[in-house]
Amino acid sequence: MSPEVAICIVTYNSAADLPDCCAAIAAQDYRPLEVVIVDCASSDMSVDVARRVEMPGIGHRLIALAENRGFTGGMNEAFRHTAAPYLLTLNADVRPQPSYVRCLLERFRHSPEMRIAAVTGRLVRPLEGGERRLDACGMVLTRTWRHLDRGSGELDRGQWGEPQRVFGATGAATLFSREALADVAVDGEIFDPAFHSFREDAELCFRLRERGWEVIYEPRAGAEHRRRVLPERRRALPAAINYHSLKNRYLLRAYHQTPGNFVRTLVPALGRDLAAFAYVLLTERSSLAAYGWLWRHRREVLARRRRIQARRTVAPAAIDRWFSQRAPELVPSVPAAPGR
Secondary structure (H helix, E strand, O other), X not given: OOOOEEEEEEEOOOOOOHHHHXXXXXXXXXXXXXXXXXXXXXXOOHHHHHHHOOOOOOXXXXXXXXXXXXXXXXXXXXXXXXXXXXXXXXXXXXXXXXXXXXXXXXXXXXXXXXXXXXXXXXXXOOOEOOEOEEEEOOEEEOOOOOEEEOOOXXXXXXXXXXXXXXXXXXXXXXXXXXXXXXXXXXXXXXXXXXXXXXXXXXXXXXXXXXOOOEXXXXXXXXXXXXXXXXXXXXXXXXXXXXXXXXHXXXXXXXXXXXXXXHHHXXXXXXXXXXXXXXXXXXXXXXXXXXXXXXXXXXXXXXXXXXHHHHOOOOOHHHHHHHHOOOOOEEOOXXXXXXXX
8 A cells, every 4th residue: 555645854964863753753653654764965874874763664765865955955855756645744853743644634634625735733842941832833924024833932831722724834744735735836846945944834835825725733733843943042053044044034025925015014024124134244244145145046036936926826915814913713623533
């Protein structure tokens, strides 16, 4: 029986994380599964660890790239090596609970009336000082054009306990429909290679939303995420991470901001842009190259924008509503299966 779900993992110096991640995959209560690991020219033992991991009953393959293509290039490569109709993007630092895959897939099957592209779960961070904090409960947008993981950093008190429609989902642990991904692909690529790393999941979710696809948050699916890249840790992050993060925040808007949205978000977005430029100029000069990249590639960026916008089927107003604070829209819960 061909696997219905493929778990796709991109590694870069992830040797310390891979064993626990693969052990969590092996403990999944859903079968059949397959795993595709793409290594982006790691300098540690990631490739050796990936070759040695054991996941009984689960076929897995390793693709070792000669260069670091980032999360986007690695994930696109992983997608090409599987024909599964559902694709779980999984970071090596995520530990999904045994029911994670099953709960996400049940949401797809339980809501056939919805045009679901992706389902994401309730991600928490490892215990720290006896306290558990949330990591991501779906993605939300702000009027400053920030895309935030809902609940990020909050003490876990059981909030966000109902399934809901959300704008988007983190690429760290989300189950995607191949049909939806194929519908929004550009030049056969799912994630935009220009992003390399960071914010690529938000950009993909914009394309999905603009084509009328839904993203659902399913809290029954739980996972632990050892997130290391956080805004409050920016000063301690490698320069390359901050460079891509800055570059990609403008790429995202270049592809998807409409004239009406530009007017509605001008004041808050401009304030954040000026603050970001001042910060980079005074504190993080290594990221100034991001502005140069955007200028040099402006023609390619605008050409891609025209292609994306020409295929949209949803009115801009339907996307704009996600920028406003509003009551979460609940979706029916999936009934518990007998014996569970």
